[in-house]
Amino acid sequence: MKLLTHNMLTSNIIKGVTKGFPLGIQVSKLEEKSVDFNPDFVARMIPKIDWSALKQAASDVGKGDEIPADIVPQYEQNEDFLKKAHHVLMEIEVIEGELVCPESGRKFPVSNGIPNMLLNEDEV
Amino acid sequence: MADSGKESKKGQRKVEKKLSKLRQNLKEKEEILHSDFPTLVLCVCNGGLDNSVTYSEILELFGGSEIKCDVIMIPQKSYCFVSYDSINMSEEACKRLNGSKLAPTESRKNEVILYTLFVKEVPKGISPSNVLPPGLILLTDIISDKYAAEIMESVNFDAEENSVSQQLKHRRVKHYGYEFKYSINNVDPDEPLNDRIPVIFKHLLEKLLEKKTIKFYPDQLTVNQYQPGQGIPPHVDTPSAFEDGLVSLSLGSQVVMEFRHPDGRHLSVLLPPRSALIMTGESRYTWSHGITPRKSDIVTLPNGRLTLIPRGVRTSFTFRKITGIKPTVQVSEQHTPNIPCDESTAVELEKLHVNKVYEEIADHFSGTRHTPWPNIVGFLNEQPDSSMLADIGCGNGKYLGINKTLYEVGSDRSFNLAQIVQSRNYQVYVGDVLAIPLRENMFDVCLCIAVIHHLSTEDRRQRAVAELLKILRVGGKALIYVWAMEQELNKVKSKYLKKNKNNESADTNTDDKNNATGYHGNTDVNSKAFELDNVTDCKENAEKTDEESNSDNVCNIGDKIDEVLNTDKENIDICDNEIEAGNSSENTNPNMSQKLHVHVNRTQFQQQDLLVPWQLKNGKSSKTRNENTFHRFYHVFTKGELETLCIKAGNCRILKSYYDQGNWAVVLEKL
Structure with a gap:
């Protein structure tokens, strides 16, 4: 699971959970996979994602230092920023671990890079 | 027959033209292969029962007192076969009678022109083969x-x-x-x-x-x-x-x-x-x-x-030899669960007949899913660069990676299918279409191919569409495919479809009311939204639809339908009168204890809710038990039902709806 994917996941499917975002990450295995840098693509992703959630996710997996706390002005032209964002969004993958609902504490296992977001019948 | 040589030549050309058309038709529609060289068997086109030609007429014409031949009339066919003892005889008869005319009779208003062809092979169903099924x-x-x-x-x-x-x-x-x-x-x-x-x-x-x-x-x-x-x-x-x-x-x-x-x-x-x-x-x-x-x-x-x-x-x-297993214990071909009428039985049914089955068949299923469908590829490729796409029910990820400019997340209910997607380096999570764990108003595009027909109540199907809409941003688009009740629409005109549809209704004993209203009630809605897609390119595609399962389950059934139609004319007439009935696609069953049927391959769907067998290949030897056959639940959609469902689900409009290889498809825009 890339952190960009993590940025889209929520646990608001649980009964009683309203926002369920961002999910906390408890990681036991992390991998870094090289992905071709496409500045245009990253620049177009920035407004779609929740930056503070990305920053928190990066911190959760021990990579909090690799991106700034806020989106820099005129980031479209800032290759250094886009490269950092690219690395954190696209190249860091959670392989084993758990995603934690911020409201209920419910944990969703991540195994072989695949989050299991299924709920039990009584949670829906 | 003709007076001058010129006219005779012209007549001959006409006959030749007609013959070449007939050869093609017989081959494609009837599985009858003609032979360029004389054989012992003639196919007499237009000399069949369907044209009110009788056995004795053909026998007299092709045989008579001198020549011995057999005449084989086939119910509901416009042709017949005549077989001879020697090639000389069949050759003579073919020459003599090609293009000949039979005068009108009491039961036949118009004259009939006979065309004769030598036959190499007759359809499989007519003549037995030497090959036996394994075992x-x-x-x-x-x-x-x-x-x-x-x-x-x-x-x-x-x-x-x-x-x-x-x-x-x-x-x-x-x-x-x-x-x-x-x-x-x-x-x-x-x-x-x-x-x-x-x-x-x-x-x-x-x-x-x-x-x-x-x-x-x-x-x-x-x-x-x-x-x-x-x-x-x-x-x-x-x-x-x-x-x-x-x-x-x-x-x-x-x-x-x-x-x-x-x-x-x-x-x-x-x-x-x-x-x-x-x-x-x-x-x-x-x-x-x-x-x-x-x-x-x-x-x-x-x-x-x-x-x-x-x-x-x-x-x-x-x-x-009876097994001694008490009935009602197992789900077998004939002993099946009921169509669910409430949420909890629906969940149980889908657990057993959708979720569990996909886990079991994941590898084999994935192995049969290679070729993406052109219309879906077209949809993916027309999305703007860097769009965010969620493929809900992505299976083995067949539609991921097609448009490389998108950011894509796939999901499936099956762990085993998700593993396959992961191994192909796509982003995937395990999840349920009825509880999509993705942020609301986030996605530009959503795919949901061959998923919603696995949900066993209308309420669940509607909620699934609502879930898709939930994750789309305003203006975002969803492409939804479901398996169609109508399996012959692309080939044939709407008139045929109507017959086809009526046939289904007529052919069903207990649920005909359901089907009839479900379909007919929707004709108005559909005629506006309906847009027959160009499906001819897809035909070349070696792979069948996602949901035709691993087999030809639903292909090439046109002829069969035709046959059934002819036998069920009375029922069809009755159904024709019901076209105006009903105004909703709601298929809530008035009969709550209605049994789910196991679909018989190569037959028309008998009901909208059914179990479709999946035959697992390369599994354990099926010689000992029937372990390799799995039954998947489907709700097949009638024309217009998908559109109605989407509109009911909420804030969307239908940009396009079409029929694609036995599936109904819609493109929605979130409002």
Whole structure:
């Protein structure tokens, strides 16, 4: 699971959970996979994602230092920023671990890079 | 016929043109291969029962007092076959009669022009083949004439004994050992009959046991007596009720038995009198068998000649060993759950007949899903760069990675399918379409291919669409595909579709009301939204639709429909009057305890909610048990139903809706 994917996941499917975002990450295995840098693509992703959630996710997996706390002005032209964002969004993958609902504490296992977001019948 | 040479030439050209068209049609639609060289068999186009041409007319014209020939008329066909003893004779007749005319008669308003062609091969269903389905054993002359006569005497249908005897719609039946109850398609092991299998069969059965043709000495016998023209619908003997190795002894007349595999293979097997047919392994558990109601069979003689043998009275003796498993315990071909009427039964049904099945068949399923569909690829490729896409129910990820400019997340309910997606380096999570764990108003594009038809109540299907809309941003688009009840729309005009549809309704006994209103009620809605897509390119595509399963389940059934149609004309007329009825696609079942049917391959859908068998290949040997057949639940959509569902689901408008290879599709925009 890339952190960009993590940025889209929520646990608001649980009964009683309203926002369920961002999910906390408890990681036991992390991998870094090289992905071709496409500045245009990253620049177009920035407004779609929740930056503070990305920053928190990066911190959760021990990579909090690799991106700034806020989106820099005129980031479209800032290759250094886009490269950092690219690395954190696209190249860091959670392989084993758990995603934690911020409201209920419910944990969703991540195994072989695949989050299991299924709920039990009584949670829906 | 013509006066001048010029006109004759012109006439000849016309005949030639007509013939080449006919050859093509016969090959494509009827599986009849013509031969450029003379053969012993002629196909006489327009000389069939469907054109009100009679057997005696053809016999007189093609044979007469001097020439000997056989005429084979086939019900509901516009052609017939004539077979000769020598090539000279068939060649002469072909030349003499090609283009000849039959004058109108009382039953035939117009004159008929006959066209003659030499035939290399007749359709499979008409003439039996030498190939047998795997596991099928045919032992001819298994008993002597004398033994056969003794058996027939001992099983006297006319004298009502203590044994259970009844007249079914299509045949007479008598049971020994245990009664086979047609209401549940099973036997009750706790209720043995007083009449055990008569001792007269001991000799035969012990012989089979000795030869190891069968593993168990049977304890249940069903005797069926078929009059000419009677048959039995295609079926698989209840797997849970009987052990492997079913023995069927044929006495009296020969008959042709039809075997069909879920992948569409079809073999006709000639059962001569005094033969024993033993169904084991695949032929017992996977292939269905049945007898087409006909009054005669076309049989290939050793010299390659086709001939027509009229059917007489045939008595079949089916010996089976019961498993002792009480009925209602297992889901079998014939013993299936009900169509769910509430949420909890729906969840249970889908667990068993969707989620579990996909886990089990994931590898094989994935192996049959290679080629993306052109219309879906087209949709993906028209999305702007860097769009965010969620593929809900992505299966093996067949549609991921097609447009490389997108950011894509796939999801599936199956862990095993998700593993396959992950191994292909796509982003994926395991999740349910009814609880999509993605942020709201986030996605630009959403795919949901062949998913919603696995949900077993209308409420759940509607909620699924609402979930898709939930994750889309305003202006975002969703492409949804579901399996269609109508499987012949692309080929044929709407008139045919209407017939087709009516046929379905007419053909169903218990749920025809459902289907009729479900469909007809929607015609108005559809006519605006409906847009027949160009599907011809897809036809070249080797792979079938996602949901045609691993087989030809739903392909090429047009001819079959035609045949059924002709037999069900009365019902069709009744249904025509109901077109205006109803105004909603709501298919809530008035009959809550309605049974789910197991879909019979290559037949029209009998109901909208059904179980479709998936035959697992390369699995454990199916010789011991029926372990390799899985049943997936489907709700097949009628025309317009998907659009109505989406509009009911909420804030969206339909940008496009179309029919694509047996599926209904919509493109939605979130409002």
